[in-house]
Amino acid sequence: MGSIVKSIGKAIKKVGKGIKKIVKKIGPALLVAAAVYTGVALLGAGGMAGGIGSLAPSNFAAGLTRIGEFFGIGAATSSGVSSVTPIGEAAGLGGTVEAPVLADVISDFTSGNAVTGVMNPLTNASDALSGVSGVGSAAPNAGSSVLSNIKDFIFASNGEMTTGQALAYMTKVNMVKTGVDVALGFFNTSEQDLLEQKHKYDLEIIDKQAGIESQMQASAQAHDQSILDQKYAYGAPSGGGSGTFTHPSLMPAGSQQMQRMPSGQMQLANLATQFAPQQNAQYQSIGQPTLGRARTRNFENSVPSAASPRAPGLLTQAARKEIV
Amino acid sequence: MADKPQARGMPIPSGMTVQPEGSSEDSVAMQPEIQDKMVDPTKDEEVQIDQVLGNLMDFIWDDGYEAIVEKLNQSPPDELSQSIGKTAGRMLAREIDSAKSGGVNISQDVLLSIGSELVNNIAEVAKNEGLIKNMSEKEEQQLQGEALIFATEQFVDDSPEGIDPSGPMKMAASALRGTYDGETEMPRMGVPADIGSISLQEGS
Numbered sequence: 001m002g003s004i005v006k007s008i009g010k011a012i013k014k015v016g017k018g019i020k021k022i023v024k025k026i027g028p029a030l031l032v033a034a035a036v037y038t039g040v041a042l043l044g045a046g047g048m049a050g051g052i053g054s055l056a057p058s059n060f061a062a063g064l065t066r067i068g069e070f071f072g073i074g075a076a077t078s079s080g081v082s083s084v085t086p087i088g089e090a091a092g093l094g095g096t097v098e099a100p101v102l103a104d105v106i107s108d109f110t111s112g113n114a115v116t117g118v119m120n121p122l123t124n125a126s127d128a129l130s131g132v133s134g135v136g137s138a139a140p141n142a143g144s145s146v147l148s149n150i151k152d153f154i155f156a157s158n159g160e161m162t163t164g165q166a167l168a169y170m171t172k173v174n175m176v177k178t179g180v181d182v183a184l185g186f187f188n189t190s191e192q193d194l195l196e197q198k199h200k201y202d203l204e205i206i207d208k209q210a211g212i213e214s215q216m217q218a219s220a221q222a223h224d225q226s227i228l229d230q231k232y233a234y235g236a237p238s239g240g241g242s243g244t245f246t247h248p249s250l251m252p253a254g255s256q257q258m259q260r261m262p263s264g265q266m267q268l269a270n271l272a273t274q275f276a277p278q279q280n281a282q283y284q285s286i287g288q289p290t291l292g293r294a295r296t297r298n299f300e301n302s303v304p305s306a307a308s309p310r311a312p313g314l315l316t317q318a319a320r321k322e323i324v
Numbered sequence: 325m326a327d328k329p330q331a332r333g334m335p336i337p338s339g340m341t342v343q344p345e346g347s348s349e350d351s352v353a354m355q356p357e358i359q360d361k362m363v364d365p366t367k368d369e370e371v372q373i374d375q376v377l378g379n380l381m382d383f384i385w386d387d388g389y390e391a392i393v394e395k396l397n398q399s400p401p402d403e404l405s406q407s408i409g410k411t412a413g414r415m416l417a418r419e420i421d422s423a424k425s426g427g428v429n430i431s432q433d434v435l436l437s438i439g440s441e442l443v444n445n446i447a448e449v450a451k452n453e454g455l456i457k458n459m460s461e462k463e464e465q466q467l468q469g470e471a472l473i474f475a476t477e478q479f480v481d482d483s484p485e486g487i488d489p490s491g492p493m494k495m496a497a498s499a500l501r502g503t504y505d506g507e508t509e510m511p512r513m514g515v516p517a518d519i520g521s522i523s524l525q526e527g528s
């Protein structure tokens with residue numbers, strides 16, 4: 001398989017001749033960034049390349065989480081901390097992968113499973129634009145936070161970072177968001193220093209995130225405090241209107257845990273559910289390219305087009321008249 | 325008898341130079357092309373690009389122009405990249421499917437590049453219609469980059485066979501390890517050359 005990012009400038013000059021444009025073409029760095037985004041989202045989707053939602057922003061975030069888990073393996077083991085789920089296990093491979101490089105895991109992951117296409121047939125190809133609904137309904141399950149991942153990743157890739165650095169940066173931000181300790185040895189000192197010097201944007205994002213989290217914690221604490229105040233109010237204990245007072249130590253374990261669970265833990269529990277590994281990953285393949293087809297575009301396009309069905313060309317019409 | 329004021333003729337409008345058709349101005353590129361070191365497509369892939377992209381560009385700049393403008397107008401201004409991308413992804417999926425039904429298989433290696441060109445053309449339409457305005461070149465790049473990701477997402481959702489995941493996943497791993505040569509060699513906007521050679525240490 002060749003590179004999935006190719007320079008098609010020569011071919012474009014033939015096709016787009018005569019169209020005067022003022023919007024600069026997408027730079028190669030952003031082309032690579034899009035390919036990398038696709039790869040990370042597929043990693044987050046467990047390698048399922050077909051089906052609706054396989055490249056959804058939530059899967060990109062899940063892919064970043066898996067990368068973060070992978071980078072956590074070495075440091076967690078060496079420092080005696082309880083180990084993070086290895087990426088191979090998280091990806092549904094079964095078994096534990098011992099500190100492999102990501103590429104090897106991915107290579108195993110992509111070649112060691114059955115290849116199964118996921119079909120999603122089109123029903124109507126007559127109107128090339130039909131079905132392009134309003135943007136608001138395009139990603140109903142994707143929250144604004146995961147959608148902002150795309151903007152942040154492209155922003156970083158469009159700046160001074162390489163795509164690899166942008167990806168590492170996004171992984172780091174994702175780890176901050178999901179509450180994972182970033183000091184697991186993801187970055188060595190020199191790189192971290194360099195990134196912090198070169199990219200103030202990094203710090204702004206983290207500060208913003210920390211601000212939001214502290215606000216959420218403060219509001220949660222205030223909420224908890226108000227409940228406790230009501231519960232332990234002097235002289236008149238409120239038992240939810242029942243008129244009886246139950247000391248927290250006598251409450252059933254489950255209900256007590258639910259009431260007292262801090263908001264941060266609730267967040268992590270929700271995220272753990274969201275990023276749960278997908279089992280039974282499926283693969284697919286597309287057919288091999290048909291080679292050797294002659295270029296027909298100079299006269300008329302024999303290939304049926306969903307975008308522009310056209311009448312036969314002048315040459316064909318003339319030929320038909322002669323024959324008749 | 326009173327003297328009538330002297331009548332004055334209409335002022336002669338200032339002249340305007342009309343460039344002859346086919347003058348040298350038409351062939352001047354609006355901006356320098358980005359020099360990249362990416363792999364060139366094969367001859368067969370060039371034919372495929374010619375067929376697919378030719379149809380799509382004909383559609384964008386002819387029959388489909390009004391429909392595209394209508395779609396773009398429906399989106400809020402801050403979601404323009406999403407609208408451009410999803411429109412491009414949907415169009416490309418339909419065209420690839422149509423070409424396949426006609427016996428032409430399009431190589432997956434050129435899909436992303438075709439998609440980027442499609443996004444660029446739809447962004448051009450948006451600019452023509454005033455939907456993109458007051459944006460710096462870098463902001464336009466950012467918008468198109470986001471749109472390309474949305475286009476990829478929509479393409480995979482709409483494509484009957486999706487895409488082979490191995491290529492993008494290996495590329496992601498390669499980028500993360502700093503071993504993707506094409507990226508480190510490519511010129512970046514305002515990037516010092518030494519930044520591109522930094523590699524990440526993994527797990528240690």
